[in-house]
Amino acid sequence: MSIQTVEDTKVKAFPAKPAEVIAFTAKARRRIDVPAIAGRLATALIPPAVVIAVLLIVWQIACSSPTASLPPPSQVWDEAYDLIAHPFFDNGPQDIGLAWRVLVSLQRVAIGFGMAAVVGVALGALVGQSVWAMRGLDPVFQILRTVPPLAWLPLSLAAFRDSNPSALFVIFITAIWPVIINTAVGVRNIPEDYRNVARILRLNQLEFFIKIMLPAAAPYIFTGLRIGIGLSWLAIVAAEMLTGGVGIGFFIWDAWNSSRLPDIIVALAYIGVTGFCLDRLVAAVGAVVTRGTTAK
Amino acid sequence: MTAYLKLDHIDKTFTRGSQVSEVLKDIKLTIDKGEFVSIIGHSGCGKSTLLNLIAGLTKVSSGAVLLEDKEVDSPGPERAVVFQNHSLLPWLTVYENINLAVSKVFGRSKGKAERHDWIMRNLDLVQMAHARNKRPAEISGGMKQRVGIARALAMEPKILLLDEPFGALDALTRAHLQDAVMDIHSRLGSTMIMITHDVDEAVLLSDRIVMMTNGPAATIGEVLSVPLARPRRRIELASDRTFLRCREAVLKFLYERHHFVEAAE
Numbered sequence: 001m002s003i004q005t006v007e008d009t010k011v012k013a014f015p016a017k018p019a020e021v022i023a024f025t026a027k028a029r030r031r032i033d034v035p036a037i038a039g040r041l042a043t044a045l046i047p048p049a050v051v052i053a054v055l056l057i058v059w060q061i062a063c064s065s066p067t068a069s070l071p072p073p074s075q076v077w078d079e080a081y082d083l084i085a086h087p088f089f090d091n092g093p094q095d096i097g098l099a100w101r102v103l104v105s106l107q108r109v110a111i112g113f114g115m116a117a118v119v120g121v122a123l124g125a126l127v128g129q130s131v132w133a134m135r136g137l138d139p140v141f142q143i144l145r146t147v148p149p150l151a152w153l154p155l156s157l158a159a160f161r162d163s164n165p166s167a168l169f170v171i172f173i174t175a176i177w178p179v180i181i182n183t184a185v186g187v188r189n190i191p192e193d194y195r196n197v198a199r200i201l202r203l204n205q206l207e208f209f210i211k212i213m214l215p216a217a218a219p220y221i222f223t224g225l226r227i228g229i230g231l232s233w234l235a236i237v238a239a240e241m242l243t244g245g246v247g248i249g250f251f252i253w254d255a256w257n258s259s260r261l262p263d264i265i266v267a268l269a270y271i272g273v274t275g276f277c278l279d280r281l282v283a284a285v286g287a288v289v290t291r292g293t294t295a296k
Numbered sequence: 297m298t299a300y301l302k303l304d305h306i307d308k309t310f311t312r313g314s315q316v317s318e319v320l321k322d323i324k325l326t327i328d329k330g331e332f333v334s335i336i337g338h339s340g341c342g343k344s345t346l347l348n349l350i351a352g353l354t355k356v357s358s359g360a361v362l363l364e365d366k367e368v369d370s371p372g373p374e375r376a377v378v379f380q381n382h383s384l385l386p387w388l389t390v391y392e393n394i395n396l397a398v399s400k401v402f403g404r405s406k407g408k409a410e411r412h413d414w415i416m417r418n419l420d421l422v423q424m425a426h427a428r429n430k431r432p433a434e435i436s437g438g439m440k441q442r443v444g445i446a447r448a449l450a451m452e453p454k455i456l457l458l459d460e461p462f463g464a465l466d467a468l469t470r471a472h473l474q475d476a477v478m479d480i481h482s483r484l485g486s487t488m489i490m491i492t493h494d495v496d497e498a499v500l501l502s503d504r505i506v507m508m509t510n511g512p513a514a515t516i517g518e519v520l521s522v523p524l525a526r527p528r529r530r531i532e533l534a535s536d537r538t539f540l541r542c543r544e545a546v547l548k549f550l551y552e553r554h555h556f557v558e559a560a561e
Contacts, residue, residue, distance in 0.1 A: 193383035196353055199371040201400045201451075211396060215387040290387075 071262050080262040087270075098248065098270050105236050105247040106274070108164075112171025113232045117225055120176045124183025124224070125213060134184070145177035149235035153242055163243035167236065174235040175228035179221070186220025187213055215290075222286030229282050233275045248274075299326030299362075300487060301350070301455060306359035308345055319345050321513040323359070325506060327455075330485045334498040336546060337508030338554070343491045346508075347459050350489065351377050363454060373401045376448035380460045382440040384432040384447070391428040394418060394447050401451050418450040419443075421480060438469035442476065449480065458490040462497065471530065474501060482526055495550070499542045500530060507549045517554060520545055 056073050063072035071079070082089065087099030126133045127141075152173050156166040194216055198208050214221070240249025248267055255263040308320040319342045327333050335343045348354040350361055352371040360367045368375065384393050394415045402411055419425040422442040427435050432443070441461055448456055458477075462470040478501060481488055492498050498505045502522050509517040522542050524533065533539040 191383075193379055193381065194385065196351075196371070196377070196379070197383050197385070199353060200351065200373060200375070200377055201397055202372055203400065207400070212385070215385070218387075 071265070076262040076265050078262075079260075080266045083263060083266045096246065098251070098267060101246055101248040101251050101267075102270055102274050104245070105240060105249065106278075108167055108240075108247065109171055109229070109232050109236050109278075112168040112236075113175050113229055115168075116172045116175035116179055116228060116232070119172075120179025120224065120228070121183050121214075121221060123176075124180040124221075125187050125209065125217075127180065128184035128187025128217070129213075138184075141177060141180055144173075145181070149174040149231070150238050150242070153239060157243075163245065167239040167243045167245075167247075170235050170239045171232045175232040178227035178231065179224040182220045182224025182227070183217060186217030189220070190216045218290040219286075222282065222290060226279060226282045226286065229278050230275065233271075233278055237271060300329040300331075300364060301327040301489075302362040302365075303346075303350070304360045304362060306346075306349060306361070307357045308342070308349060308354070309357045318513040319511060320349075321515050323516060325516060325519075327487065327489065329487055332481055332488045332490070332501055332503045333506060334490045334492050334502040334504075335506045335508060336492055336495065336498050336550070337514065338510055338550065339493065341508045341511050342514045343508055344459060347377070347457050347489065347491050350455070351375050351457050353377075373397070373451035374454045376451040376453035376456055378441070378444050378448045378456065378458045378461045380463050382432070382437075382444040384440055384443055386432050389429050389431055390419070390424060390435070390443050391415060393432070393443060394450050397447050398450050415450060418446040421449060421483075422446045422476060436469075438465055438473060441465065441473060445473075445477070445480070449484070449486075454487065456486050456488045458488060460491050460493070463493070470497075475530075477501065478526075478528065495543055495546045498546060499524075499539060500528060500533065505542070505546055507546065507554075509554050518549055520549075 060072045060074060062068070063070050064074075077084070083098055087097045089097040090100065123137070127137050128134070149170050152170050153166060156169040156173075157163070160166050160169065190213065194212050198212050203211065236247065237249035237252070240247035241253040244250050248271060252264050252267050255261075255267065303323050303325040306320060306323040307318070309316055309318045311317075323346065325333075335346060337343045345354060349356050352361070352368055352375065355369055361369070363375070384390075385396070388396065395411070398406075398411050398415050402414065406414065416425055416428075419428055422445050424439060424442050424446060427439060427443075432440050435443070441464075445458075445461070461477075462473050465473065474497060477488075480486070481501075490498075490501065499522055505520045505522060506516055507518045507520065508514050520542060522538075524536070524538055524542075
């Protein structure tokens with residue numbers, strides 16, 4: 001009985017097959033070229049994989065003597081295995097996976113960087129648009145932007161009397177300068193013709209800002225945002241080391257205090273990958289938003 | 297009958313530091329409704345400055361621009377400009393570029409469907425409806441200029457100002473666009489002022505040709521009427537006596553009496 005049904009289904013399925021094959025080849029011809037994609041993936045992935053493997057081997061050899069001050073990769077793998085394998089575990093207030101810590105840090109960056117983006121674009125537009133604003137504000141910006149992020153921390157701790165707003169402020173003040181400066185350059189470079197179009201149409205200030213200035217300066221603005229997000233990720237880790245909490249920066253400080261060097265190395269990898277993803281995210285958003293704006 | 301557009305003793309000087317340079321001096325001109333007037337002159341004679349003064353993009357130093365007896369000293373959609381390099385916004389499609397103008401000028405007076413019809417009508421007028429979803433980077437130079445003209449026409453201007461609109465185009469494309477502008481002029485009866493440095497183009501398109509003397513302190517040297525019947529066809533005109541006479545008059549003005557001297561500046 002059961003054999004018969006198997007045969008039945010086979011027989012039924014068989015005539016349907018040719019149609020499937022036709023559909024697949026048509027699709028393949030149009031879009032999916034498997035060997036080409038595999039080839040592209042290989043050229044993109046094999047070189048970095050080889051480099052990483054070589055680095056790990058060199059590191060393993062260099063740190064495997066008993067007197068080495070830093071742990072070799074094998075020791076990192078053994079001792080920090082739960083951190084690597086389980087990014088999302090949650091065993092109570094201070095014993096959580098690194099992914100949770102990264103998310104807490106990312107949340108701070110999102111708030112601080114978000115404010116920096118909004119305020120930075122507005123100030124940059126003002127400085128780019130008005131000669132007097134530029135003369136007055138530009139020297140101040142040029143001086144303040146060279147102040148290292150952490151130098152702001154004591155001052156903001158004194159001002160806010162709380163660690164979380166202080167960390168946010170440090171992110172904000174670190175990320176805002178490249179946004180302001182790039183936006184200002186972008187606004188100053190808006191072609192005179194676009195301004196003339198706006199004048200003939202009698203666009204008001206707000207319409208000009210939204211319909212001409214933002215899109216025309218978008219490539220510059222996104223350059224500033226991309227530098228800004230990189231700087232704010234640099235600053236959050238340093239700020240969290242000092243302010244405490246559950247961020248990835250504090251985790252490193254905590255691991256150092258309890259001599260868990262493998263944990264620190266794993267955390268560094270998390271930070272690097274996250275920073276890379278942030279950079280690519282802003283770049284990708286920029287590429288989508290500014291499509292067509294640079295072409296003439 | 298009072299003039300539609302009147303340029304009343306216009307002077308224009310630019311001041312840079314202590315240096316004062318007189319660009320235009322005592323420009324007097326009246327233009328009737330529906331007239332096509334070309335302004336021709338050597339480069340640097342201030343013809344673009346003159347167009348910018350009419351557009352209101354630059355302010356006059358003395359004198360006045362009067363449109364229907366009202367002074368105009370700031371830019372507005374009733375004096376639409378077709379720019380030499382089209383000036384389309386590259387991040388908007390052809391349709392959106394025109395929509396920006398239409399929704400600003402007719403945002404209150406026309407409904408959404410009406411505005412859409414108006415945009416499409418103007419795109420049809422320049423034969424660009426097929427490219428409405430393309431971005432400026434995806435269409436040719438001649439097509440961009442067509443869209444630039446459509447955008448200006450869509451503002452329903454009292455005067456259309458064309459600033460060397462075909463200067464950057466190749467000869468064939470230029471001829472097509474000249475025909476398109478002649479066609480639009482005859483269909484809409486619009487008043488047009490065009491800057492050009494092409495003698496044939498000026499004679500072919502214009503009712504009158506305004507010839508400018510060389511700067512500094514350029515002024516109107518001569519105004520030539522072109523008594524050719526419309527519609528005009530370039531092939532027939534190539535051997536037409538009146539056309540040739542007008543052409544010769546402009547050439548004589550430009551190359552004999554006001555020969556361009558490079559060292560004059």
